[in-house]
Amino acid sequence: MNRKAYFFSLDAFIALLIVFGVVLFIKPPSSQISTESLVQQDLLAVLSSVSIGELNNSYAKQLINSGKITNLNQSVLEQIGEFYSRSDEEAGLLAENIINSLNLSDNIGLYFNGLQVAASGNASSDAESIWTSRQIISGIQQGNSTRGYSSRAFLVSKNKVDYFYFGGYVGDGNITVRLSGDVIGANIEAVFSGDFDIYINDVFADSYSPPSGIPYKINLADHLGLFSTGDNYLEFRGTDGNLYIAGGYIKVVYNSSELINSTSVKNFPGITGLINFYDSFYIPGNLNSMEIFLHYNSSYDLFLNIGDKRVYKGNSSGSEASVTIEDSNLSGILNYSEMGYETIPLRLGIENVSYSINYSIDADVFSVTDLSGSMTASCDGAGFWCCFNNYLATGDFCQTESSCISCGGTWEDPLGMAKEANNAFIDIVLNSSGNRVGLVGYSSVVDVNDYHNLSDDNASLKAKVSEWDAGGLTCICCGINYAAQKIVSDSREGSFRSMVVMSDGIANIECSEQGTGDPAQDAIQAACDAYTNYNITVYSVGFGSGADEATLQDIASCGNGNYYYGDVEGLVDVYGQIAQDIISASYFEQTIMGENINTVLYPDSYIFLDYEKDVPYGLVITAETPEFGNTISQGSFTIPNDTVPYEVKVVSYSGSKWTDRVEVYNSSSGIWMSAFNLSEYNLSYTDLGDPYVVNIPTGMLAYGNNSVRVSASIGSSNTSTGSPYDKIIYSLVKELSGYSPIVSSAEGCTWNIEFEDGTNSTIAFPGNYSGSKECYYKSDNIAYNNNDAIDNAVFNLLSDLDLNSNRKVETKFNSDDLTITSTEIEGIPFTWETEVQVRVWR
């Protein structure tokens, strides 16, 4: 009974032992916990610290040997990144090979921008815990290169461009210029007094017939073979007697790398005939010393004036003489301290010869204009029915511009253009003080209502022009006779008498004064009579396709004038040109009228100048503005901020006058500053030099826009505007290097470049580029590969050389002048970046 009472206790005790036994049996011998993995950060460090070239991995070696890996210096991570950026499967294969070789117990994966590149173990989608380490690597992006290139392009001055400037007047005779060096290009622009031949090194090159009073341009490209290395002599031989050059220059390209220096030699032109030289020179710094060498032959006294000081007078008694005027003598005559940064007039001539220097003569000129019916405005090409309907509806025979155009026609208004041309003519001729203009309008006869007497009243003359109407036949001789009669009666003694006869048709009315029985012959004879009997020069203008050009040419020939042709669009320009010719013809101040005087100035004569000047470092870029093209002779140019102005020259085609004032204006000064004033010299202008080139001191200039205006005159009390052909030639120094950003390639391109002088070149950069890629820097097209370092650098350089940003390059060069350096850059700071992740999961 009592034994039974122990049963439950014993049973519980046994059960408890069993529980303890089971617990002890199933209890593990050790405890395990899971902690954070450090493998992911280690893997990034490992892949970043060992280079692919050093990596002891058979698969990597295999890739190196196969050429798939070329840059052995980049890290393993960068190499995988490069494969990834190229979407190359080797990225995953290489990474997996490395990961698997580690025998990790955890699952691990390498990710670029969240995309799995390689993994080992189970899929991460089943993971309970994931640890991630991240690293940003720059310069890698899928589809882009991981290597970059930067290029630099710069010009080296293998060719030197130099200008030989003629003076304001170089004459009278054959003119020779010495050009020393290996000439590879030469262009001439100058005003010549007549026809001439060019000889290069005494060998005939070509003949030229320049227009009167207008700058004439010659390219000697076809005659470069006549030049030789060393001294070359370019000679202008007049074919109609003594020649003179009224301003101009020769732009010469030398095969030379000569640098800018602080000494200057100004060569005199050679003159064989009558030494009559008006010029100037500029000293771009403080003058230290100077020396003059004159090599000449003259029986007459030769004089040399610098400014208003006479520094030499002497003759060689008809034999050759070489004279050196030493600095010691010159410094005693000239005030060097006042000569720095000044344009100094230079006058070389002969004295005591039987030549005369006339002052200006006023011009009295008539404009004789055809007002016949053919000058009436009309509608060309309009539909007949359209106009017919118009007529029915409005009574309009297409005789208004609007109805003409509405009928599909072209409105032509010869009379309107003639009026406009006459107005321009009046402006130009009256721009020079003392000149007068008269007006004669003719048709079947000369209507006194279409006449205006010789006058300098601009407004009155233009008012008369505006009254003109067209109608009737064409009596050219009537117009000539009437104008001649009025000139004879009204013109001043000694004035330059002339008339401009314009016609758009055929003469069909005779004149009893000539009585040839033929209207055209009467017109020709009227011109002959005017010139022969009254010394009236007759110029003629054929206007439009219906003009009787043969008759008009004979009129000009017999009237000792020139014949011009103008269409509806060009008539204004023609009248402007004639006005200039008449003005030029009315001045003889700088022309020696002597005959049978034989003197020689040899072209080895020079002025040597030594001056102090800071020579800026960089490439000198020389640019020209367009011709001013206006009667106020004012132009402007821009100095970019990243340049240093080196030389700014205003070239003045003053004709037979003197360039007497040059002024400059910019926003910095706010006023017109005088850069040159000839009237400050206390001599008659005939004893002073006439600058063709006036330098503007760089201290007067400001960055940005600078305006320049020029005036010309025959004396200090008489002034008028300069020539519309004036322009500015300016040199800027710029440290030029075109740099590229770091981009993915550096191959080069064949560039098509438009230069400021209108020429085009096709140049491969670099010189050995043989690909098919075409790049453009032209006014109508800019195109290049923005991801090519060389193209980038060349484009940036061309932009720098394009001073006025008109997509035309100022400085002409070829592939030899351009140096390109290209550098391959690693570890490039591309703007794009990629996040690399290593994930470990369990």
Added chain:
Amino acid sequence: MGQFSSIRINEKSAQAWSLDLVVASMIFLAGIVVLYVYAVNYSSQTKDQLNELFYDGNLASQILLSESESGILSEGKINQTKLDEFFNSDYETKRKSLGLNNDFYFMFDGMEVNGTPVSYIGKINDTEVSSLVRITRLAVYKNTPKKLDFFVWNEK
């Protein structure tokens, strides 16, 4: 009377069984409570111990795989000279340099010290280990990425 006696006898027997059941229940419950308390305390103590070892081990492995004076890396790779020097120092110095109070050893494939292959560096005692943690790290040795197992343990 006999029947009555029989009933009394049965009542005593039931009381004994009841008492036995109560005692048995108390014994069983006490045993379960003791077991529970033991189990809970033992588990927490072990976990704390392992966490401490992991913490120490992480720090020690960071020091070991660093370019500091106590580390064996240069330019991100295991420097053989530093490894030799570490190996040549005595065990206590090694432990102190790694900031460890516990014992440690580490190993990786291909390890050589002083020109001789070695299987591990540190101290191993198979029989006296109470707790042991393994921290897996990666390093570059002889230009080969290697898995480095760093063990920290304490004695019983």
